[in-house]
Amino acid sequence: MLDLAPFYLTLKLAIVTTAILFVISVPVAYGLAFSRWRSKVIVEALVGLPLVLPPSVLGFYLLLAFSPQNAFGRFLENYFDLRLVFTFPGLVVASVIYSLPFMIQPIQNGFRSVPVALKEAAYTLGKTRLTTLTKVLIPNMKGALLTGSMLTFAHTIGEFGVVLMVGGNIPNETRVISVTIYDEVEAMNYHQANVYASILLVFSFLVLISVYLVNNRAFKVDPYHD
Amino acid sequence: MIELAIARKLHGAGGAINLNLDVKIETGDFVTLYGPSGAGKTSILRMLAGLLTPNDGRIVCDRQIWFDKNRNINLRPQLRNVGMVFQEYSLFPNMTVQGNLEFALQKDQPKAMVDELLQLTELEQLRDKKPALLSGGQKQRVALARALVRQPKLLLLDEPLSALDTAMQIKLQDYILRVHRQYNLTTLMVSHDLNEVIKMSKRVLILEDGAIKKDGPPLDVLPLDNLKPFITGNLSH
Numbered sequence: 001m002l003d004l005a006p007f008y009l010t011l012k013l014a015i016v017t018t019a020i021l022f023v024i025s026v027p028v029a030y031g032l033a034f035s036r037w038r039s040k041v042i043v044e045a046l047v048g049l050p051l052v053l054p055p056s057v058l059g060f061y062l063l064l065a066f067s068p069q070n071a072f073g074r075f076l077e078n079y080f081d082l083r084l085v086f087t088f089p090g091l092v093v094a095s096v097i098y099s100l101p102f103m104i105q106p107i108q109n110g111f112r113s114v115p116v117a118l119k120e121a122a123y124t125l126g127k128t129r130l131t132t133l134t135k136v137l138i139p140n141m142k143g144a145l146l147t148g149s150m151l152t153f154a155h156t157i158g159e160f161g162v163v164l165m166v167g168g169n170i171p172n173e174t175r176v177i178s179v180t181i182y183d184e185v186e187a188m189n190y191h192q193a194n195v196y197a198s199i200l201l202v203f204s205f206l207v208l209i210s211v212y213l214v215n216n217r218a219f220k221v222d223p224y225h226d
Numbered sequence: 227m228i229e230l231a232i233a234r235k236l237h238g239a240g241g242a243i244n245l246n247l248d249v250k251i252e253t254g255d256f257v258t259l260y261g262p263s264g265a266g267k268t269s270i271l272r273m274l275a276g277l278l279t280p281n282d283g284r285i286v287c288d289r290q291i292w293f294d295k296n297r298n299i300n301l302r303p304q305l306r307n308v309g310m311v312f313q314e315y316s317l318f319p320n321m322t323v324q325g326n327l328e329f330a331l332q333k334d335q336p337k338a339m340v341d342e343l344l345q346l347t348e349l350e351q352l353r354d355k356k357p358a359l360l361s362g363g364q365k366q367r368v369a370l371a372r373a374l375v376r377q378p379k380l381l382l383l384d385e386p387l388s389a390l391d392t393a394m395q396i397k398l399q400d401y402i403l404r405v406h407r408q409y410n411l412t413t414l415m416v417s418h419d420l421n422e423v424i425k426m427s428k429r430v431l432i433l434e435d436g437a438i439k440k441d442g443p444p445l446d447v448l449p450l451d452n453l454k455p456f457i458t459g460n461l462s463h
Contacts, residue, residue, distance in 0.1 A: 117316040120277050123303040124310040125330040126376055135329065139320035 002195060005172050006180040013088070013176060014156040017095040018103075021152050022145075024096070025103040030133065032104070033111035048105070050098045059165025062094050066166065086168045091176075094166040095156050102151040110144020111137060150211045157204060227253055228380065228412060232273055232283035232293075236436065238264045245269060245436040251429075253288070253379075256406055256413045258423045260448065261433035267416040268313075270433075271382045274414065275310050276303035288379060309373030309411075310382045313389075315365045317357035323368050324353040330375035343371040346408070347401055363394040367401060374405055381406065383415040387422065395419070399426055420448060 028047075032040055050058060066084035067073045076082045084090030114137050122132040138145070160178040167174030169183060177200050184193035231248040245266040251257050259267040272278035274285060276292065279300060285293040292301045317326050327340040344350050347367040357365055366386055373381065383402065387395045399422060406413050417423050423430055424444045432440040432447055440447040 115314070115316065117312050117314060118318060120275075120303070121310070121312060121316040121318075121372075122329075123277070124275050124306075124308055125372070126304045126307070126332055127329070128304065136318055136320075140318070 002192075003171075003180075006175055006177045006196070007199070009088075009172065009175065010157055010177040013091055013095060014153050016092050017099060017156045018149050018153045020092065020096050021099060021103040022149060025100075025107050025148065026138075029104050029107035030111055030137075033108045048101050051101050055098065055159070055161025056165060058098055059094065059162040062090075062097065062162070062166050066090055066093075085166065086170060086174060088167075088173055091163055091167045091174055094162050095159060098159065098162045099152045099155050102155045103148040106144045106148040106151065107141075110141035110148075113144065114140050146211065146214070150208070154204060154207065157200070157207075227251065227288065228274075229284065229286040230270075230274070232270075232280040232285065234266075234269065234273065234278070234280045234282075236266055236269055240264045243436040247433075247436075247438050249431060249438060249441070251412060251414065253412050254410055255428050256403075256415070256426055257429045257431060258427040258444070259414065259416045259431050259433055260418070260423055261439075265433040266436050267433055268384055271310070271384050271414065271416060274306075274380065275308050275382055276301060276306050307376060307378050308380045308382055309376060309378035311366070311369045311373050311384065311386045313384045313386070315357070315369045317365055317368055317372070319357055322354050322356055323349055323360070326357070326368055326372050327375050330372050332376060335375075339375055339377070343374055346405065347371045362390050363398060366390065366398055370398075370401065370405065374409060377409065379412060381411045381413040383413065383417075385416050385418065388418065395422065402426065420450070423448065 028043075032044060032047075063085060064070060065072045066076075068077050068083065068085070073084065076084060082089065084093055118136055118140065119132055122136045127135070158178065159176070160182070163174070163176055164179055164182070167176070167179075169175050169179050175183070177196060181193050181196045181200070184190075184196065228251040230251070232245070234245045236243050236245050243264070243266060247270070259270060261267055269278055273280050273293075280293060280295065282295045283293070284291070284295070287306070290301075291297070291299050292306055293299060318329065321329060324340065324344065327343060328337065331337065331340065344353055347370060349364070349367055349371060352360065352364060352368075357368065360368065370386070386402070387398050390398065402413075402415075403426060405411065415426065417426075427444050429442065430440070430444045430447050431438050
């Protein structure tokens with residue numbers, strides 16, 4: 001009998017991670033796109049680190065940081081009664097950090113792709129930065145927002161190394177689909193592994209197709225049906 | 227009256243120039259900035275609008291200080307109440323014609339201003355169209371109408387008609403003159419087109435290498451030798 005819990009957990013992790021990253025990334029990407037602060041390259045490099053680091057490196061350091069034996073983990077446990085090692089909240093925090101560049105970089109490029117003159121026009125019309133952001137910039141970079149969300153969602157679904165390091169393999173809590181497949185292969189249940197893997201493959205493919213479809217439809221200009 | 231006494235180092239394709247000018251513009255005047263590319267004309271408009279900060283000097287509009295280096299005053303563009311028409315129109319692609327104008331409404335400003343401007347610039351039929359569907363002339367009319375929604379004291383036009391054909395240029399010159407008079411605006415326009423400058427301006431500032439070389443009525447200061455046969459029509463205008 002196929003256990004659906006890993007699917008549910010993976011989907012929940014991907015949705016929560018994407019939502020949190022979206023909220024964090026819009027202001028951060030705005031700052032990185034428009035700030036003249038020279039040291040912003042340090043922030044850019046930090047954001048990009050998950051692209052080049054092996055997931056095990058990031059997972060290892062997150063595991064150390066979250067551990068109740070260390071200062072940060074102890075602080076979270078003492079003051080917020082929150083344990084991040086081998087728990088779902090820990091997976092979410094790790095996924096948010098690990099997928100940071102997949103959301104921030106497309107949005108940052110999206111901000112840069114909107115002509116500066118549009119922003120300046122809004123300012124000369126008396127509009128604040130916030131109004132300009134919500135009414136002018138964001139509506140004119142929907143593609144970048146969708147791309148960032150899509151990449152983050154897909155990347156989180158496909159996570160393995162970080163999830164395994166930080167979350168372990170606890171059913172209904174941290175055992176996501178990729179870990180389940182690994183587990184089944186280790187136990188030599190190839191048939192079961194194949195079922196999980198093929199479902200994940202088809203699901204990911206369908207998600208990407210639907211996103212591209214929406215993307216194409218949203219940005220198609222039809223002069224006769226405005 | 228607008229008092230403009232500013233200095234700014236500019237870096238362009240032709241190297242660095244030091245923009246340095248001290249000029250007063252009377253309320254209600256139509257003044258044109260004329261000069262070669264890279265002379266700093268657009269930068270002057272941008273400094274007036276608050277989009278570029280001078281290195282030194284003062285900008286005062288109707289006794290309100292917009293910029294004063296010594297007193298560390300630099301009013302944000304939002305607080306300067308200028309209407310600016312950009313060379314590349316800069317209409318918001320996500321909004322309709324009417325949406326572009328309504329976006330410019332200030333808090334508690336009645337919507338009647340939008341209807342009035344749509345009527346004045348003959349854009350009523352196009353009010354529900356998105357900018358991507360408009361011709362160059364139509365886009366420029368929207369940009370002009372949008373700049374006027376806020377009822378600015380000062381209208382800044384950065385080569386507003388350079389991308390249009392001659393027939394459309396003439397039509398739009400009339401629109402600009404009409405709104406300039408109707409709303410009692412002080413207008414500062416950047417233009418390369420001698421005919422346009424003669425037709426529209428009361429005063430011309432000729433800018434070269436960052437400084438005003440000549441200042442006066444168009445027929446007194448413009449290099450007209452090559453154009454004498456063409457300007458007779460405009461003189462009678």
